[in-house]
Structures are given as structure tokens and as C-alpha cells.
Amino acid sequence: MAKARHSRxxxxxxxxxxxxxxxxxxxxxxxVLWHLLGGTMRFNEIRxxxxxxxxxxxxxxxxxxxxxxxxxxxxxxxxxxxVEYSLSELGRSMEPILSALKRWGDANIGLYGKPQGHDPRxxx
Amino acid sequence: MAKARHSRxxxxxxxxxxxxxxxxxxxxxxxVLWHLLGGTMRFNEIRxxxxxxxxxxxxxxxxxxxxxxxxxxxxxxxxxxxVEYSLSELGRSMEPILSALKRWGDANIGLYGKPQGHDPRxxx
DNA sequence: GCACATAGTGTCGAAAAGGATACTGTTATG
DNA sequence: CATAACAGTATCCTTTTCGACACTATGTGC
Numbered sequence: 323m324a325k326a327r328h329s330r331x332x333x334x335x336x337x338x339x340x341x342x343x344x345x346x347x348x349x350x351x352x353x354v355l356w357h358l359l360g361g362t363m364r365f366n367e368i369r370x371x372x373x374x375x376x377x378x379x380x381x382x383x384x385x386x387x388x389x390x391x392x393x394x395x396x397x398x399x400x401x402x403x404x405v406e407y408s409l410s411e412l413g414r415s416m417e418p419i420l421s422a423l424k425r426w427g428d429a430n431i432g433l434y435g436k437p438q439g440h441d442p443r444x445x446x
Numbered sequence: 447m448a449k450a451r452h453s454r455x456x457x458x459x460x461x462x463x464x465x466x467x468x469x470x471x472x473x474x475x476x477x478v479l480w481h482l483l484g485g486t487m488r489f490n491e492i493r494x495x496x497x498x499x500x501x502x503x504x505x506x507x508x509x510x511x512x513x514x515x516x517x518x519x520x521x522x523x524x525x526x527x528x529v530e531y532s533l534s535e536l537g538r539s540m541e542p543i544l545s546a547l548k549r550w551g552d553a554n555i556g557l558y559g560k561p562q563g564h565d566p567r568x569x570x
Numbered sequence: 571g572c573a574c575a576t577a578g579t580g581t582c583g584a585a586a587a588g589g590a591t592a593c594t595g596t597t598a599t600g
Numbered sequence: 601c602a603t604a605a606c607a608g609t610a611t612c613c614t615t616t617t618c619g620a621c622a623c624t625a626t627g628t629g630c
Binding site: 527 | 578
Binding site: 337338339340341342343346347352353356412415416418419420421422423424425426427428429430431433 | 461463466470477539540545
């Protein structure tokens with residue numbers, strides 16, 4: 323797998339929990355997965371949803387998700403290149419996790435989100 | 447909040463997802479929360495469930511969880527010190543997330559946990 | 571007056587993650 | 601021949617995170 327932070331399963335009763343977050347705790351991974359729940363997307367299409375993510379970063383996150391078997395990368399042999407990303411079966415099986423995160427976030431983001439301290443660049 | 451990695455909410459439709467994982471993506475946080483779902487625990491009691499976590503690390507994770515309002519720290523004025531940690535209301539409200547992670551991990555850990563890449567030190 | 575238990579701290583260093591910025595390759599189009 | 605589109609790469613650097621290891625404080629029991 324791609325991530326190191328949670329890849330060691332140091333704990334026992336909780337290690338399946340650790341294993342699961344280990345796959346989605348990159349800076350942009352959960353968001354990418356969330357967007358892909360809505361269907362197949364192209365590279366720049368994903369990028370446009372998270373403008374603060376550099377292409378390098380996005381590539382990295384996508385490659386790790388692919389390595390972990392959560393998404394599928396389909397390259398079309400065209401010349402303005404076309405690459406489509408979509409959830410694999412395994413990726414789709416994470417829907418309950420993503421939904422739970424979304425629900426919790428929606429319900430509680432007021433506690434953490436905007437109050438102060440969001441950077442003045444573009445927060446989209 | 448304590449974490450920086452996900453504290454900027456760079457994305458919009460997915461930022462509530464980001465907000466949620468931002469609170470549980472420390473190396474040991476999700477595990478601590480998972481254990482605390484089972485009830486109040488003392489410092490060393492938690493430690494014993496994750497022997498690879500140094501006290502310094504555990505303290506850090508617990509402090510961040512407390513800062514984020516997910517757990518409650520109760521200090522008893524005794525002399526072999528006694529400190530109890532438990533989930534706050536907000537922490538308990540994460541149960542669906544934790545459970546979803548656990549279920550997914552239990553169902554799929556075989557794909558990642560054992561196959562390759564677990565280090566030969568003690569995996570407990 | 572000394573060790574013991576609990577819940578930590580402090581310091582240092584290595585590794586991982588993340589980010590800024592610039593550049594590449596390939597064809598179709600004008 | 602120059603330009604543009606798309607999907608990346610390459611290089612370099614900063615920040616964050618993690619870990620090892622040693623050390624602290626304080627009442628109690630011997």
C-alpha cells in the first residue's frame with residue numbers, strides 16, 4: 323500500500339479501524355473519493371474541484387488510491403490526453419464511510435470550519 | 447482545532463468530509479476513539495492497547511482530541527495520579543464513522559494487512 | 571529516606587507529507 | 601511553423617509528524 327502513517331497496524335482490536343483510515347487520510351484522498359462517488363471524472367475535472375491542490379499532489383493522491391485498489395484509471399490513446407478516474411468495486415464499498423464522514427461534517431462543521439483562520443487565498 | 451493537515455477546507459462540496467477526517471487522522475486518534483467507545487479509560491490503560499505508541503505521542507493525540515472537543519479529560523487529585531479519558535457528546539456522535547471504518551476494515555483488511563508490507567517487529 | 575506507581579515532559583533527530591514553480595510530450599488546428 | 605489542450609513530471613524546499621530516550625513530580629508504604 324501507499325501510505326505509511328497507518329500501515330503498521332500497531333494496535334490490535336482497533337487495527338481494522340486504522341487500516342481503513344490509512345487508505346483515506348491523504349490530504350485530498352477522501353475528497354477525491356467523495357467526488358468520484360458521483361461518477362467518473364477526468365483529471366482536470368477533479369482538479370477544478372480543489373484548486374488549491376497542485377497537479378503534482380493530485381497525481382500522487384490518485385496514484386496511491388489506485389495502488390490501494392480504490393479507484394480505476396483509464397487512459398484513452400488520444401492526443402489531448404484523456405484519463406478517466408472512477409471508483410472500483412472496493413472504492414464504492416467505502417461509501418458508508420464517506421457518507422458517515424459527510425453527515426458528521428455537515429452537522430458539525432460550524433464548530434470548526436469558518437469562524438476564523440481560513441487563509442485569504444482562494445478557498446474556492 | 448489541533449490538526450493542520452485538513453484544517454483549511456480547500457474544497458467546497460467535499461469540505462465537510464475533509465473536516466471530519468481532519469479530526470481523526472492522527473496516527474492513533476481513531477484507535478483511541480474506538481477504544482473509548484467501550485467506556486472510560488485511564489492513560490496507561492489506553493497505552494496498553496497500543497504498545498508501540500510512546501507516552502509522548504499518546505499525550506499529544508489525547509490533547510488534540512481534547513482540544514477538538516471529542517474527548518473529556520478528568521484528573522483526580524490523587525497521588526499516584528489518576529486521569530480518566532472518555533468520549534464527549536461530540537465524540538460519541540462519531541460512532542457511525544468509527545463503526546463504518548471498523549466494518550470496512552474487518553471486511554477488507556485481508557487485502558492490505560497480511561499480504562505484504564507489515565513490518566516484522568511486533569505487530570502485537 | 572527510598573523505592574514505587576501514574577501520568578506525564580523535554581530534547582533531539584529522522585522521515586514523511588505537502589507545496590511552489592517550471593517544464594514535458596503529443597497531435598490537431600490555424 | 602506556432603499555439604493550444606490535457607495530463608501529467610522534475611526539482612527543490614518547508615512543514616508536520618513520528619519516534620527514541622531520558623527525565624519529572626508527588627504522596628504512600630516499607
